[in-house]
Amino acid sequence: MTSRWSTVMSWCMPSFADANITSDAGRCSTNRKRGKLSFASRRRILPNFYAIVTDPRRVATARQPADALDAIERMLAMPGMKLLPTPSDLVDRWIALARRRPVTRGAVFDLQLVATMLGNGVRKIHTFDRADFEPFDEIEVLAP
Secondary structure (H helix, E strand, O other): OHHHHHHHHHOOOOEEEOHHHHHHHOOOOOOOOOOOEEEOOOOOHHHHHHHHHOOOOOOOOOOOHHHHHHHHHHHHOOOOOEEOOOOOOHHHHHHHHHHHOOOOHHHHHHHHHHHHHHHOOOOEEEOOOHHHHOOOOOOEEEOO
């Protein structure tokens, strides 16, 4: 899976990495390439990464909590890493997106990610869940 992360980091950035990409990113500690990788927010992506990699139902080998936190700190220390701030109009943006594309349950978090991206001028997302983001013409969806 590290090779997928290498591919993501080699693309022209800035762009956004969905949580499914950060799950692979946490496996890397020394494979760093130039670029600007942006995460949507500290409150959403990094805790989601932590939840995924520490859950044996979601990964083949779950990490111990301390190891997961170390991986997050390594990601934050990567050259070009930027955590996006929450736009002041985030709620208005995701409500507008939800009116355009009604969703239920956890899919609302994808709308929140798109709203955060747009509020910060980020127009590209790298994700394995292409279908969740392709309905939004404002962003370019890139699969690793």
